[in-house]
Amino acid sequence: MTDGRHRGPSVVLLSGGMDSATCLALASRDARPVHALTVRYGQRHDRELRSAKALARRFSVASHVVLDLPLAPILASALTDPRRRVPSGGVRRASIPSTYVPARNTILLALALGCGESRRARSIYIGANAVDYSGYPDCRPEFLRAFNALARRATKAGVERNAAPRVVAPLLRMTKADVVRLGERLGVPWEMTWSCYRGGRRPCGTCDACRWRAKGFREAGVPDPGA
């Protein structure tokens, strides 16, 4: 992943958070031209979108598609249903968290697969992480392997040329502190990223996403310019 080999065109799923920003920096180094794809699936605020747009400009992507996908009518989750509470119970979890969005990463990767095949991309970067967020079924290595097996059978590129875009998840086995260290080396502009589940002018500091972020910077011994 970080061996410097050039991988050809890529799609980066860009939410505007720390993980996708780090993926964008990696792809910009290893897999140009980079096509960024941001899917707005009904999150409660636009702050993340502003971050995604700023990051796409900063890394001079070849294209940035922002797709509006109002999933609320078909799904149910804390992230898309304004009646449900933002989780702030802390960062230790036993089971699948309430922020789980049914089939979320399957939907995002399916869209990235279509985008990638249209642009002859060789890889799709997703900031999935199996360490800190191990509770999500669609952030696990076996999910990603199953998606790549599907992509080879689902696409014209896969069937005719054995060249289906391949999902890569370079942060999969990293802690948040590892991500901070990697991003530091790559020059990720952390102040442009957004993590907070709430959409105020400043991060709330108390939701789980803010706690994960703070923990990562603290353990990496790096000050967070976005806090």
Add this chain to the structure above:
Amino acid sequence: MTDGRHRGPSVVLLSGGMDSATCLALASRDARPVHALTVRYGQRHDRELRSAKALARRFSVASHVVLDLPLAPILASALTDPRRRVPSGGVRRASIPSTYVPARNTILLALALGCGESRRARSIYIGANAVDYSGYPDCRPEFLRAFNALARRATKAGVERNAAPRVVAPLLRMTKADVVRLGERLGVPWEMTWSCYRGGRRPCGTCDACRWRAKGFREAGVPDPGA
């Protein structure tokens, strides 16, 4: 599939064409309550949507979600790009047809998977067909098997309860004539369905979709009330 066993809640991908209408009739018999999902991914006309709505009413579905998904910015295809020609070269094909939409069925099934998990569906009905349209990679049995393998790993329902919604494609090995015969037995209101790639007041009769439809009715020896 047609053994009359009750399968519990289902999601039906409903485009408004003959195949999805027949799936809707099957699910209404075998897998209630039925939730219909229509995805408007940038087709050139609204005629199909009117058909989908009429069919959903006729079969008294529990819910009908119409999702607007403007894929044109991220994909390239005859069905979504108005600059490309409607294919009318006939119904014999050697390779993947120009109407192929990158990752189309992966995207549709991913959305149906999210919808289905939210509604505790046990099955997702899709009118994919591997006989007449064998050129599409994402209409083949190996694609559908790979998707089901993915769904078991992607969802909370699959991981926690081994109860991921399962994709069923009851028309997969049927010719269009077989579909007409099955639909006749189930009472599918063919006059409510729409097949033509063009969106006029009447079917054009010359595009490939019209030709497939005419061939099916002719071979089944049934008059087409929608022609």
